Amino acid sequence: MGTAxxxxxxxxxHPLTVWNRSPARAEAxxxxxxxxxxxVAAAVEANTLVVVCLLDDASVDQALGGADLTGKDLVNLITSTPAQxxxxxxxxxxxxxxxxxxxxxxxxxxxGVPEAGGYVFYSGPRELFEQYRETLAVPLGTTYVGEDAGYAALYDVALLSAMYGMFAGTAHAFALIRKEDIDPAxxxxxxTDYVVAMAPSARLTAEQLRSxxxxxxxxxxxxMQVAGTPTFLSTAEQQGVSTELLGPYFELMRRRLAEGSGEEDLTGVIDLLVR
Structure with a gap:
């Protein structure tokens, strides 16, 4: 990622000074x-803008612990938690x-491929983001999400969490046909088309949460949806597929129905997740 x-x-x-924990990668x-x-101290000293792209939060301590950061503008592109x-x-x-x-x-x-649609969430001082907006936008699009330094990580993990939920549903779908004479292709x-068609439902969920x-x-x-869940569970059982990916969500749906209104959407499940 850093090399790209x-x-x-x-x-x-752009003039660039690089350092890598694996020297050969930097030499390339x-x-x-x-x-x-x-x-790393020499790399930090070379310029005011310092961009960090490492494995995790602990590696930032290991790499920059001894560097003089006085007067530097640090942009940290690791995947971390909001608290970190x-x-x-x-x-x-x-x-x-x-x-x-x-x-x-x-x-x-x-x-470096704008049509690919990649971007970076940024959070922290607005004036600092605006100062470097054009430079930061060279490799990837930029989306500023607020002064709170934790918001970029929060947006990042929120979207990635939805992605893994999609992966889980996709895994279950392919598992259902795995033993059949059906080409996965x-x-x-x-x-793909169905997931894309369903994705806009997130906008309705947001409106329901706001109101x-x-x-x-x-x-x-x-x-209606809770009444239909036995069909999904029975199909999985008949196909010899575990329900461990779908089961927890269906249980949350049943809990919400027991304490809410059957006329509402699935949005109430969110309230069960928030502790």
Missing amino acids: LARTWLAAG LAAEGAQVADS ARARAEWARARGARYLDGGMMAVPPMI TLAPLL GDYTKGVVSSLA
Whole structure:
């Protein structure tokens, strides 16, 4: 990921100093115009804007613990929790640096390819984001989500959590046909189109949460959907497929029906998840 970012900035003519915990990876960028620092301290010293792309929050401590960050503008692009991001912002301020947190909604092949649709959530001081907006937008699109340093990580994990939920449903769907004489390639486009068609329901969920009216715009009521869950569970059993991916969600639906209104949407499940 870091290499892809570096190559995009270099291709756009930005002067760049790089450092990597695996020196060979940094050296590979020298031929493309990067200055290779022999230490992280030297890399930090070279420029005011310091972009960090490492494995996790602990690796930031390991890499930058001994570096002088006074007067630096630190952009942290690791995947972290909101609490870690807020703590890292305080950590940076205590060391004399300004701080932006970033949540990357992209994989390396999307970097530097605008039509791929990748972008980064940024949170922290608005003026700091605006100062570097054009530079940060070179490899990926930018979406500013607020002054709270933890918001980029929160948006990042929220979207990725939805992605894994989609992966779970996809896994269950393919498992259902696994033992049949059905080519998975015939299911894939149908599955893709259906998931895309269902995705806009998130907008209705948001409106229901804002208004507090979970019966607004309901197409398929909670009562009706709960009544249909035995069919899904029985089909899985007949196909020899575990229900461990669907079961917990169906149980939440049943709990919500027991304490809410059968006329509402599935939005009430969210209230059961919030502790």
